[in-house]
Amino acid sequence: MKRRNQYAALSLCASLLSVSGCSMMMGEEEVAEQAPQRPAMNVIDITAADRAPSKPVESTNDTQSQGMDAYGAIGQPPLYSSVQGAYKGRPLTKHIGDYVKNMAQDLIANMEYVNNKTPIGVTHFALLDTDLQKTDLLGRQMAESFVHELHKFRVPVIDFKATEYIRITDDGDFVLSRDYLELSSSLPIEYVLTGTMTKHQGGVLVNARILGMESRAVVATAQMLVPFYVVDALIPSDGSQQNGMRDGVKLSRG
Template sequence: MLKRAFIPLALLVLVGCATKPVAPPKPNLVDGNGLPPTAVINHLAQRIVTELVKQNDALRPDQPIVVTTPVLVGDMSSTNAVALQLQQGLMASLHSFQFNVVELNLGDGLRVTGDGDFILTRDWQKLSTNLPVDHIVVSTMSPTTNGLAINTRIVTLSNNRVVSASQTFVTQKELSNYMQPSEQIISHDGILYRQSAPGMNEVRVLGDEK
């Protein structure tokens, strides 16, 4: 007669635990979206361009287009670190949709120096004055207490007609490496103001003087 073999219950439990698959470690999140800060801005640019493509009623992919630096809506001339990075993201996103993007900051000649070889410039005197462009991307930013409202338009230069428009919002938490809540004590026109708590005023983009 065959004898039955009995395996202790405790040993079965241990074997079951040993063969249970181990879950992979969670990624080290950097911000609210779980992406590096630059990647978050690039995703923001993709959202904006996707809406621009959806709303577009005139621009053809073969027509040259320039992307300008987003500005603060208050004076239409100030910008910040978010805007500068967003401009690059918009150019990349438009190109991914196969639009004919023109590099505005390309100089009129290559500069070979001891620090490197350069052709990009922000000196308007070194830029080409003959760009065959009739469409341009303009964006304005409106800071709020918890983020930035961004309005972007594609405009025809020959008649100032808006051929596409986009509205979006990015929170301070999404771009915590670029934006911080306002301080409890802020300075405006040389006068100090004390709020009842931090975050009562517009968010502060890192690098801004206010």
């Protein structure tokens, strides 16, 4: 009888263990199903190039605008001319006329007495460290650009280099002359725009002013530094860069 009771007790314990084991297994499966699935780890080989910080990609406009001054000229190209004067640097977005335009606006802003009924003449800009009787290609071109800018402001400009006839030659047809014997000695010029130029480390410092022909009074002024690479972009028509040079500037009589 005693053995029969022990066998029944052992059978009850075995059944209890099986039931508890099944419940434990079911609990682990339910926990596994409820637990979020983790993504598989992707192991890759990181090279030295991948470890280096990536540089931001610059836009085209930002790249083009680097090295430009306030007027858009590209700054300090490594090679901006050859010995013969042929321009080999990067192309300029602004030329000397754009700098003259800004100077003309400064002149108009502080101009006195000059109006649309006061004729004005424009002369070449002289080199400041000379006897004021010498100029260069820059001084000549600035005078031509000022004639254009003043006319845009409706200021009457008198071209005193114009003759009273047209000269027809094998080289072309011309109405302008530098021979004072061919020019008129009496012109209704009341004011004159003139100026000086000084070589600077960064270019040419230009001083422009408008004077009264009778009073010699200064009625308008302007000043600007023209970068050297803009000045050097002006190429003489004869291509000469050696004769008549002093400190890199070709001198000529005004």
